[in-house]
Amino acid sequence: MVKKKRLNKGQQRRVNTNQQKRLDQTEVEWHNDQLGPAEGGRIISRYGQHADVLGADGITRRCHIRRNISSLVCGDRVQWRQATNSQDGMQGVIEAVHERETLLSRPDFYDGLKPVAANIDQIFVVSSVLPAFSTQIIDRYLVACEDIGIEPTIVLNKVDLIEQLSVEEQTHINAALDYYQAIGYSTVRVSSTTQQGLLPLVAQLPGRTSIVVGQSGVGKSSLVNEIMPQVNAETKQVSENSGLGQHTTTVATWYSLPDDGVLIDSPGIREFSLWHLAAEQIEQGYKDFRPFLGLCKFRDCKHKNDPGCALREAVEEQHIAAWRLDNFHRIMDSMNSKKPPRAIVRG
């Protein structure tokens, strides 16, 4: 009979510490004594298992992310430690994330809700003359902004191209922007190429953490570059010249403004689905609907052909634009037909 070898206490302790060391090493590559004290920092952008952290000294360093951190995104306030010597371009490790004040998320068909940026307090919903202006897309962003309670500003970029549109198209864009303005959203018309209209937008930036969102190609990165020429955010043209094809902004990126404030560039979001929201939240996201919600004859009114629908009456009496109710229905229809498999399973 083979006697099972027993480890004495000292051996056992060594095995345990070695195991712990291996765990630590696979996580951070550094031993504890190779890391400086814990400091506060800010996430500039996150790339998979690492992120760029802005330290209190104003320097940005690429850091590992500890595995216990489940969610980390541009704008997060973190606790991190600098390494005495960098390894594979990594200069430290992020150990903890502070609680977020706000979080802008984007529903991903397969991955569920994906965070885009944290701790923002102003959202610029950027649209453009080309690619085509779409109130459908703007409304989706507005509903998302209303849901997280952050004041949006609607930006129409590339106004230098407006004359290329037909008179009908120009009238349509102007009427829509006027309507948004009338229901309480601030709207600006700008061109990052000619710089026209930029001053009112820039005036809204100091002291706040702002993000530009919108479809790919509307000129978000170009606007960021015009506002802060020193940052050189990657635009489509730049990357086309470098031969990298469609490789534009892929993650949200934080840029500190010279006079206190932050502007975050975000990647284009092709389709901003809202299926994480309930029908009531989408209704509430239409601020011009609010005075009429709850006044329909039937509690489960779908605001389509239901008799006694207060929203349809409001449209007939021109309190609500017909296209807003149409857009609402298109969002509701897409929610019913395009729900991801997982969301359906979960009910």
Ligand SMILES: Nc1nc2c(ncn2[C@@H]2O[C@H](COP(=O)(O)OP(=O)(O)O)[C@@H](O)[C@H]2O)c(=O)[nH]1
């Ligand atoms: N004519 C015109 N083109 C613009 C303007 N702003 C951006 N663009 C162009 O639109 C394209 C997409 O710009 P980009 O900033 O990469 O868009 P993003 O995907 O929203 O970041 C580029 O070719 C820009 O040069 C503008 O105000 N006027």
Ligand SMILES: [Mg+2]
């Ligand atoms: Mg971009």
Ligand SMILES: [Zn+2]
């Ligand atoms: Zn109704």
